[in-house]
Amino acid sequence: MSQYPQILGVFSRTQAAGVGHGATQGEYSQTTYWYVRRLDDDEYEVQPLNDHHVPSGLRNSITKGDFISAYAPEPRFYEQNTVPAIKSLQQKIRKGEEAYADGNLDEAEKAFLKALMIDELNVEANMGVGSVYADKGEFHKVKKVLNILLNQDATFVAEQRVRFNRLGMSLRKQGMNAEALRYYEKALEYHDKDENLHFNTARVYYDLGRKDECIRHINAALAINPNMEPARKFLRYVEKKGVPNK
Numbered sequence: 121m122s123q124y125p126q127i128l129g130v131f132s133r134t135q136a137a138g139v140g141h142g143a144t145q146g147e148y149s150q151t152t153y154w155y156v157r158r159l160d161d162d163e164y165e166v167q168p169l170n171d172h173h174v175p176s177g178l179r180n181s182i183t184k185g186d187f188i189s190a191y192a193p194e195p196r197f198y199e200q201n202t203v204p205a206i207k208s209l210q211q212k213i214r215k216g217e218e219a220y221a222d223g224n225l226d227e228a229e230k231a232f233l234k235a236l237m238i239d240e241l242n243v244e245a246n247m248g249v250g251s252v253y254a255d256k257g258e259f260h261k262v263k264k265v266l267n268i269l270l271n272q273d274a275t276f277v278a279e280q281r282v283r284f285n286r287l288g289m290s291l292r293k294q295g296m297n298a299e300a301l302r303y304y305e306k307a308l309e310y311h312d313k314d315e316n317l318h319f320n321t322a323r324v325y326y327d328l329g330r331k332d333e334c335i336r337h338i339n340a341a342l343a344i345n346p347n348m349e350p351a352r353k354f355l356r357y358v359e360k361k362g363v364p365n366k
Contacts, residue, residue: 130198131191173201254290276310
């Protein structure tokens, strides 16, 4: 098993910044804190910490040389600030997942919202509360969450597949087909070899009454997994019965 990615902890970066103009112009140092993972021998991923000391926002990839020249380790800051904050965040997300699995949508919503108070961009918490809002039929809130999720690459990493499939299914079941389609098509940009994504996309196209696109995604699922029996049955049904008129 590969040793990467490897969490290295928190590092600081100090840069000179200018202030003022003309005769009043001067310089000062600005220090920022970053969560760092080593992706391979020569590639490092840096992500800024937010005001609650957790990694949040855009992740950037840099070379080993650039990393060593610009970043300094902050082990005490990491242990005293970031580790406890991440544990608190994960605890709240876990509580939300458990409540959602039990069908307790109100408790799940509260837990996910508490997590988002620590990191408003957190993918797991946004997916969780997005599924809650979809199940509750609170469509305007779902759209806001989707805009956050669709603008983050981290939404569609492999580790999130169960969550983003779940959210997509919640959207479709609530009749939010346009949103579900937008979501699944974005996911397929990252995982076009995922038969479940193709199958779920086909179901959205079926609900939209778009037969050709429906069949195309069923066939894509079967090309990836010829033994996918639900896809085989769905294809036979669509070819025989067609799709709803819209």
